Amino acid sequence: MILTRLVQRIPRRTRWLTCGTVAGLYGGYVWDDHTEAKLVQRNLRTFYHGMALAVDYKWHGGQMETINALHERVANRIFDVFERNGGLYIKMGQVIAAQSAVLPAAYQRRARTLLDAAPAVPLASIERVFLEEYGALPNDVFAWFDPHPIASASIAQVHRARLKDTGEWVAVKIQKPAVQRQLGWDLYALRALLHMYEYLFELPLTFAADYIEMHIRKEVDFENEARNGQRAWDHLSQVSDLKDKVYIPKIYPEISTRRVLVCEWIDQAVQLTDREKITDMGLDYKEAMKISIEAFASQIFLSGFVHGDPHAGNVLVTRHPKRPNKVRVVLVDHGLYVEESERFRQQYCKLWQSLFMLDLNTMSDICAEWGIHDVDMFASITLQKPFVADKPVQQSATLKDIYEFQSGIKARLKHFLEDQAQFPRELIFLLRNMEIVRGNNKMVGSPVNRLNIMASWAVRGLDEHDHHHGLQGLWRRFVFRFTLCMMSISFWLIQLRQQTSKLLFGTTVHGFEDLVDDRMKEQMYLQYGIQIDENVFDA
Template sequence: MLKRIPSPIRWLAAGGIGIYGAYFIDDTTEAKLCQRNFRTFYNGIALAVDYKLHGSDVKTLPALHERVANRIFNVFEKNGGLYIKMGQMIAAQSAILPSAYQRRSKTLLDSAPAVPLSSVERVFMEDFGCRPEDIFIDFAPSPVASASIAQVHKAVLPSGQVVAVKVQKPAVQKQMGWDLYALRALLHLYEYLFELPLTFSAAYIEQHIRKEVDFENEARNGQQAWDNLAQQPQLKDKVYIPKIYPEYSTKRVLVCEWVDGVQLTDVEKISALGLDYKEAMRTSIEAFASQIFLSGFVHGDPHAGNVLVTHQPRNKRKVQVVLVDHGLYVQESERFRIQYCKLWQSLFMLDLKTMTEICTEWGIHDVDMFASITLQKPFVASKAVHLQQTSVQDIYDFQKGVKDRLKHFLEDQQQFPRELIFLLRNMEIVRGNNKSVGSPVNRLSIMAQYAVQGIDDCHGDDVRNERYWLSHQLRTTWRKLVFNFTLLLLSLSFWLMKVRQNTNKLLFGTTVQGFEDLVDQRMKEQMHLQYGIQIDEHLFDA
């Protein structure tokens, strides 16, 4: 009977049965590797083809952005796990993405479905050889929060200390290798199709993602971050990192002190505590500025959910900012840290020579473009920072050569400091936090002041050994005067904007854009065209 069936049909039938069998088996597993990888590659290739076919037609660009944004974020949500992390990285940049991405990214929730208590108990049995109730005198069976790779349960240690127990979801370790392979493969594909530098950072990002799912590494990060903060007297009592209990922690379980706090951007709840949300925002920016410019050990995911606000233990009327979730950190080299401090100082002094020297050493061939990315506001070398505006002619000039500028931007990829990948992510998230509550704090001024402090700290006694000490002192004094004058002008611009905001609110009951909103608007005009994040009509032409 089977011999009468044509061979191609038999092969198709066998293939169909095999595929269905593989799908059935994969569907019964916790990791669902086959489904997730098929979904990733299918949609990745589909959106690449979509951009290739329709990316040059300006009339269809809005619809194209809508389709691609929905496709990408649907994959993130359905695959879950590390894909949620990838989606959050994109969502953190949503302010400078096309509007379709901004709308769609808002639906990517910080939370994720929790795994049942039986899965949590399985992790404990594999890591400790016992159940949670054998370790804690009380362990809440339902999690208080569930994120992409872990969930948090409230518990009590035998000592009576209330703790947060972060438990990794069992499927994450099985999915990680395949997820990272899929990400790398897609980056190679897009680099080939669009002729843009994308893969140079893949290995560095993968290395840090692997560290992020190692909770023993997170415990070390938290301790080091606390040690660094302890060396900053200006942040004493203002910033806190919960105590970690390494004796109760493994690579998949992390136990730390429980802290009751309110999210940084929840203005109503912060005010209900009798605290000043503006002071909370300022303190959070100072904390991350100290990491970037002073210690060089930088939190890679400082979104509002990881920055809590509470009372200072010694003064209930004062704000204390609590930093949590220390899985993703980047360690700057000392040479890079000093160069980055000098870069910031030179940006405010229009010291194009220093800026060019640093950018050249980093393999960056477009100083204005990189300055815009660093400040997160438009930068033109001929204008002071506080006077930067975007004209119609600027936009037209950028638009003509966006793809060539992108390809030229990183011609020497091996020289590019990988620290910048997560550093710029940190600064974009911090900027977004400030913007979301009406820009109450002059973020750029705080960052710049910490950058100069980072330069002063690195000189130390070397200045005394210089042959022309007086000449050096005069040059340094002059540079500080110029720098402080620029900061003064920037501060005046900021406060004039605040006066305008408050006046309109009091007299007319209307809300005027804040400082970060205006910066953001100008960034959209330039960065979409400079950096290629919003796609120009000829960006993906072959």
């Protein structure tokens, strides 16, 4: 009764306006819920949770007693949004997940649940993409088209088909229809949140936004992916050590479009880290891992055109067509590539050489030019193993020490990237490449000395005029080779320990990458107060 009187006191025009607004919002929500893009829901979800976690950190970020619970809440909130929104949000989440080692343990645990997989869209949606791209249905474009996808990921799914003119089997990668409509809104939401957090927390977050956005836009352009694949093949086919060992499937640009990519079908291919299947095929999984690492090292240090997502699903192993008992490594998914400037490529080669020669002057000069002020930390990130030149190591770190570190991380990050304009944007995806490659090696027991391979290719990538001649040049080459030799001895001793333990006691001991991880976690805890979750480096 009272409520009725209160409503009657509201002017009729206001009541109608309010009812109309509520009805319009509800109608808009219902309409959006029935669309594939779900733009309204996804953006509202993003901004609501984005504001909520900012407020949560502002209100509770200064309380040491509740800091771990805060990290847990925020990590769950962020990755829940990534998973529910899907699409490009999965890609964004993977960028964070790849660098989660420097985040609190809650983020590290939650990041491991973010997979680059998504439910397949129905055939009707795929047919709509074909009608928009070709003006025809899949069965009109191909002699035969499998309606059931063989794989589905965040932005596309893959079907098997047969060409009309030649009868060749092909893999058809089809972009999900909502991706193009979501792209602009998703990138706008990401940029808006970065600006908001940079303002609220005074952290350097937006300096690489343009670079990341440019690469994300390129990744959803399958014509660009076709060009990337061809360019990568042109390089690998000219490297004498690799041209007969690494293969990129043939691309059919004449029947590919911006949203549909047609590639050669590869039979009997298994993922790089599926050790059992590779062994059952009578092939050497160690050789496969070595070839894959060399392929990516050649891109980083020789061509300067680098695959940005070399996870095991994008690195396949098959029999060599001419020598069936030999391995051939097949690289797929060429949407994300990083192009290094020639100056950066030369500097990066020199940086790796100087890391193995303990040439601190060269390391410091390069880091200074890149606007990096903590050489030891950057060297550790680059090698993905501890590097300490002359910094004293703390003997212990209490909970209070860790809290004070996390509270002061703002100042450390601002100092580390004080000169943002100088920071090479190539490093953003380059370090991701190396972290994924390291994870692949670790997953199968670290059978390959990754660091020595990378260092050898780095020196190979230096131009002739960069090599020193005379006694100085001989001494530098001796120091470099001696360092590699010592690392090789350490690596083989670890391998011997693994094999001996397995043969004599039937037990499995840590491999080279696991021991590097343990040492890295120890040093990050003792020197910087970062407590890394025990499984953060798991691939």
